[in-house]
Amino acid sequence: MPREDSPGEGRVVLSDADIARVLKRIAHEILEANKGASDLVLLGIPSRGVLLAQRLAAIIAEVEGTAVPTGALDITMYRDDLRKQPTRTPMPTSIPGGTVDARVVVLVDDVLYSGRTVRAALDALGDYGRPRAVRLAVLVDRGHRELPIRADHVGKNLPTSHSEKVRVRLLGHDDHESVTIAGGEP
């Protein structure tokens, strides 16, 4: 259920039901773009991108009857601000089959903002082979790109100001599911 808007929580822009609905749509879009599930690999960017990738794989399994290999791609050591903040803890990477050679990789993340996380993910992916194609699925695109990166599949385009903060909460990581937006000019 959507939580009441409150000053601490921000405004709810996607409820749990909305999130379920957009994930279904994205799963269908991925299948349509790929003409089925063959050669697909879903790689979530930790932390919540991994949960989203698993949810998309579960929907694809329901629709297509095919188990799409799903893993996690940590980008920590490829961040371009690592020198500014060197004490980051890497998260696990798991690449199904150990390689992305000739696969169609769908990177999955919760929020797309500057694009720097995705840039780092593309670098990290290079360590695991040469995919046939790489696509990007995000739950929320909040704009303000600083690099020439765009998503192929977007749950919700959310116009924001720089001073706002978009927060995604997902079961498995949080105590409920929602996307909220908080802050901004008074």
Ligand SMILES: O=P(O)(O)OC[C@H]1O[C@H](OP(=O)(O)OP(=O)(O)O)[C@H](O)[C@@H]1O
């Ligand atoms: O397009 P960008 O400007 O790179 O921003 C998007 C990234 O920011 C958030 O991650 P964050 O680093 O806040 O860590 P989190 O995954 O733990 O929330 C979010 O999960 C995206 O991965």
Ligand SMILES: O=c1cc[nH]c(=O)[nH]1
């Ligand atoms: O508002 C933002 C910006 C980057 N990443 C998030 O999760 N939220």
